[in-house]
Amino acid sequence: MNMTTSVDSVEKRFLVNLSGIIDILSKHLYSGPHVFIRELLQNSTDAISARYNYGESQNNLEGKISITLLPKTLTHSQPQLVIEDNGSGLTEAEIHQFLAVIGESSKKELLNKKAHDYIGQFGIGLLACFMVSNNICLQTRSIKQKDRVFQWQGNPDGTYQLDEIEQQMEIGTRVILTAKTEGEDYFTDASLRHWMQYYASYLPYEITLNTTLQSNVRINPLEPPWHWGSLSKNEFVDRAILIGEKYFRGPFFDTLALKTKAGKVRGLGYIISHATTEHQQKHMIHLKGMRLTKSAQNILPDWAFFVRTIINADDLRPTASREALYEDATLLEAKEELGEQLISYLVNIAENEPNKFQHFVSCHQMALKSLVLDNHYFCLKISPFLKFETNLGSMTLGQYIEKYKNITYVESVDSFRQFAQISGAKQECLINAGYSYCTEILNLYAHLSKIKIEILDPQSLVGQLEETEIDPYQLADFINKAKTAMSEICPNISVKKFQPEQVPSLYISCEKQYFVKSAKINQVESDELWSDIIDTVTKPIESYMFSELCLNANHELITSLIHCKDLSKLQQCLKIIYVQSLLMGHFPLNENEMDILNSGLISMMTTSLTFQDNSYTQH
Template sequence: MLRSRLKPSLLRLVLRNPVLITEKSFHTTYSNKKTESFEFQAETKSLLDIVARSLYSNSEVFIRELISNANDALEKRRCIELSQEAGTSSDVPYEIRVTTDEAANKIVFEDTGIGMNREELIDLLGTIAKSGSKEFRNQNIDSQTAESIIGQFGVGFYSAFMVADKIVLKTKKQDSVGYTWLWNGSSAYEIAENEETTVGTRIEIYLKPGDAAEFSRRQKVIDIINKYSYFVTVPIILNGDRVNTLNAIWTMNTNEVTQEMHETFFKQLAKTHHPTLVDDRPQYIIHYKADAPIHLRSLLYIPAHKVSQLEFTAEAADSGISLYARRVLIKAHAKELLPRYLRFLVGVVDSEDIPLNLSREMLQNDLVIIKLRRILTDKVISYLLNQMKKDRIKYLEFYQGYSAFFKEGVLLEQDQTIKEEISKMLLFESSNFKPGVYTSLSEYVERMQKDQKNIYYLFAPSRNLAETSPYFELFKKKNWEVLFITDPADEMVLLFMLQFQLKNIESVENWLKNEGVETVEHEKELTRDTNKKEFLTWVKSNLGSVKVNDIKPSSQASDHPFIITVAAEPGVARHLMRLGQIKDKEHLVMLKPVLHVNFNHPAITGLMKRRKHDESLSVKVIEQLYDNALITSGLLKDPSQMVPRLNQILGELLQGEKSTILVP
C-alpha cells in the first residue's frame, strides 16, 4: 500500500515524476487544435506538496474520491434535466464506468454526467478550494435536488496525484466543445480542444510503478469500491460488470424496507467492515431519519450474537458505525458518533452536514459531530427503553448479551445525568417478584412505599442466599422492596450511581448499621444481665480485636446467631477482595466489624451454657458462627479452615454427651 511520507518541496515532487508524454508529443497528437499551457496557481502547488506528504492516510481513497466526483456530476445532470421541459432529457444512462488495464498499468474512470467546459477546467482543476458543486448549488438555489450536492471536485481530484505519473482527462459539456486536460508530472497542465469527446468526463490515470500498480488490478479495485462506494446512487460498472447491486436502504422510508433487505444489508456491512459478524443477523433495527436540527439518515443494528465476557474484555475500541456523506463512505469505524458503551451497534450514519477538511478522512470533532452524537445516543436509548416495555422477554434476551456495555458506561461516565440515563436500561431481580423476573430502577421507584426514602439492594452470590440473608429479614417485615444483586459488576454500578431520580441508593447492610439495630438504651437494658455481659466479653476476647472491633447484643427475631455490620461500605471491600488487592484480614482492619449477637438464637443460649465446661469446643463454635456471618456478608476471604473446623465440632459433639447446642 502506497503511503507517501515524503516531505519534498513542490519542485522536488514534480521533478521526481517521469514525464511519459512530452509537450512535443502532446502537440503532435492535437496539432490541428489550439493547445494552451497553464501553470498551477500558487495555492494549488501548495496542495500538491500537501498531497505528497500524505494528505490522505491511505492512497486507495483516490478511487473513492473520483467515484464521488463522478456521482456529483451525474446528480448535477439529473438536476438540470429535471428542470427542463418534458421530452428534452437525454437517453444516455446514468452510470459510472471503471476500467482497469494491468498491461498498461492504468485505471480509467468515466461518467455520463454534466461534464466541464474550458473555463471550468481551469477554474476547478487549476485552483484549489473551489467547489464546483457549491457554485452549482448557488446558481440553482430554488432547486431542491441541487441542495443535495455536496462534492468538492477540485480537492478530490488531486488525490489521484498520489498514485499517478500522468493524468489525461477528457470532458465535454452539453452544447459545448470537448476538451482534453493533461498533466504529465510537471508543475503545469495543458488544455486542448477534442472533437471526439462525448458528453461527460473520462479520467485516465497512468499509475506509478511499484505499490501504486496494484490499483490496475480488477479485484483490488472491486474491494475498494465495496469498502467505500458500494452505496452510491448510480450503477458502478467495472470492466463491464456492475459492482454495486444493493440500494442505500438507510435513505428509504422504514415501511419500504423488508426484513430480508435488512438482513442482506447487514451482511454487506459485515462483509466489508465487520467480518466477525458476517454469519450473524440483527435482533434490533433502529431506522431513523431527520432533517432538523441536522440532516440525518441512519440505520443501526444490534446483532443477535450474545457477547461473552471474554469477547467483551478482548473487544477492540473500534466502533461498528460507518459514517457516510451522500452514500459515500467517510470513515468505516466512526467512534466519534456514539459513546463507548454503545460500541456494539453496527450500521451507517449519513449526513450532508458533516464538516470536512481537505480530505474526507479528516473528520473534525466540531459542533455538528457533537449534535449527531447526542441525537443518535438519545434515539438509541429511547428505542431500547421502549423495547423493554414492549417486549420484556426479547429485551431480557438482548440484555443478557449486552448488559456489560451499559454497566461499563455507568462506571466510566463522570456526569451523573448520563449515568442515570444509562442505568435506565439496567435490569435486576427483586424481592417483589419470583426468581427470573426482572425490574428496572424506574419501575422500582414507582413502587416505593410512602415511608421508604431510599432504593435498597443486597448483594449475595445467589438469589437463595439473598432471600435467607440476615440483612434481608428486617426488610421483609417493613415490606420494603430490595434489589437482589448477584453479579459483582451490578454491585459496583450501584456503588458508583449513588442516586437515581433524587433517591439515594443504599445497601441493606448500611441501612442495618445506621437504622436497623437497637438503640443505645436498648443495648444498656440487655447488658444489665451479668451473664450476657460476660459472654460478650468472652466472645470478643476469643475472636480478637481485628475480627470484632465492637460487639453488641441484639434481641431481633432472626434465624442467624451473628450479624456483622462494618464501618465502611462492604461492597468496596468485596471488590478489593475480588481483585486480590488485600491480604489475609486486611479488609477486616479497614472495615472495623461490629458483631451483633442474637441472644434469642438457640445456638447462643446453648453456647452460653456449654462454654463453662467445654472451653475448647465453644471457641471452635464461635469461630464457625463468625465465619458463617462473614459468608452471609460476602466478606470471607479464605474459607479453607471452615470444613476441617466443622468436622471437628461435629466429631466432638457426637462423641460427648447430648448437647443442646445447634450449629447451623
C-alpha cells in the first residue's frame, strides 16, 4: 500500500540570486563591462522619447543627456559618474515596478503603441551598472508626479532602499555610480569618450561629457547619414566616403543609399574596390540611433560579401545583449529588400556604365556568378554582360549570342584546349566553361531565355572530323601497324583530316583520363600507404576512361608515316608525336613519356650532327 504525505498547497515565487545574474550578464550576455555606458545612454534616450510621447511638445523641450566624471576626493575614495537626462522620470510606483523587478521595462505600457520610439525593451539594462559599481543611486522627478523627488539605491545583493528627498530637481533622472576597484578603468576621460562616441554618435538628443580635462564636450555633433536631406550626387559621395573611410578600409568602388520598408532601415552601402576572400560580412548596425555592433553578419544576403553598410533600423528587434539583430520575419524581409536594391544597382551599371561594370566583375566575379545562379531575374539581366573565354578571344555572352545565335561550349579547360585549334580553323566559336559556375550560368541563361545550347565532349570530337581519301586497305594496314607499335602507350589510334594542317595529331581524352594520369604520376613518388589509396581511387575509374591519338592526314609527316615500311622508325615517330600531342593538350608527362621525349630529341640532334659531319667530310 502506497503511503503519501499531504502538504498544504502554497503558491510561491522563484527567488533570484542577483549576484549570479550579474555574473551571467558580465561573462555570457554582454561583450564587456563597457556596455554599462550604452545601457545608461539608452535609458536616458528612451526617457526623453517617453516624455515627448506623454504630450510634451518638442518646441518646449530640447532633449539633453550629460555624463560627468568626478575624480577621487578626500570624501570619495573612488571616482564617480553622474548621468543626467531631462526625460520623463519615474513615479514611486514605477520605481517599485520597474527597478525592483528584473525583466520589467518602464516602456512596456507604450510599446504596443509606439514601440519604434524606444531602444530598450527587456528591463535588464540597469543591472549592467553593477559590473563596474557596487551601488546604483538613482534620483528622479516624474512628469506625472512633479511635486515629489525620489532617491533609489540598489545593491548587487538584491536589496534596495527608496526614499523621498527634499531636493530641487528638474523633471528627469540622475544616476550616480561609484567605481568599484575592478571597474576604475572605465571611469576615465579616455574610456568614457571612446565608448560614448562608439555607441552614441548618432543618437537623436544632445549628449555631452564633462571631466576635469574638458567641459560640455559634444559627443554626437554629426548629422546621421539616414537624416541627410536632398544632396547632389557629388555631395552625397563625398560625405559617404568620409564616413566609410573612418569605419571601413577603403578605397571603395562605389557608395549607394539604402532604404527598406520592412524594419524601417536606412543608411549607406559601400562596395569595396578590391577582391576579397573575407566571405564574412561586417556591417555597422544602429537601432534608433544607438550602435549595436560594427560587425553584424545577418543584414544582407550571403552573396553580398563585397558590400559593407552603415545603417539604422527603427523597427528591427535586438537580441537580449543588444549587440546583434534578432532573426525574425521582419529581418528576413528587410534583408530581401536590401538584396533587391543591390541587384537593381548592379543591373543599372551593367546597362548604363559597362566599363564600370567590367571593373566590378574583375573584382567580385565569384560573388556575381553566385548571385546570377541564385536569382533568375538577375541572371537574365546580368549574364549578357559577363565575359567568357572563347577560342576566338574573350567576349561577353551578349556579344557571343548576337553573333552566333546559339551557345556551344565545353565544360572543362582541358577539353577546350583540345577543341580550340580545330574549332578556330573552322571559324567556329567555342566557349570555355571550365571555370567556376560557367557551365551552370550558361545552362540557366539558355533555359530562361529559350536559347539553344550544345555541349561538346572529347568523344564526340573524332566523329566531327573529316574522313580521309586514303585507300581503305592501306589505311587499315597502317592503323594496325600503328596500334601494334603503340600498344603499351596508347592503343586507340585513328586517322582523320582536320585543320589546321600544321597540327600533326590530337590527343583526345575524357576528364577522368586527366585525373588518373596525374594521380599515377604522383603515385610513383608516394609511400606505400598513399600509393594504395591512389590505387583504390583510380582503379574503378580506369574502366570508364576514354583516350585516343588522332593523326592528321593533312600533315605531311603523317602522310609519310602511312607509307613508311620501317616499323622501328614508325614506332619511334609515333611515340614522339604522341608526347607532342600530350604537351599541346597540357597533359602531364609520366616518367616513360619523359624518356620518349628526351630520347627523341637526342636522336634528332644526333642525326642532324651526323648529317653535318658527313657534309663537311664530303667537302
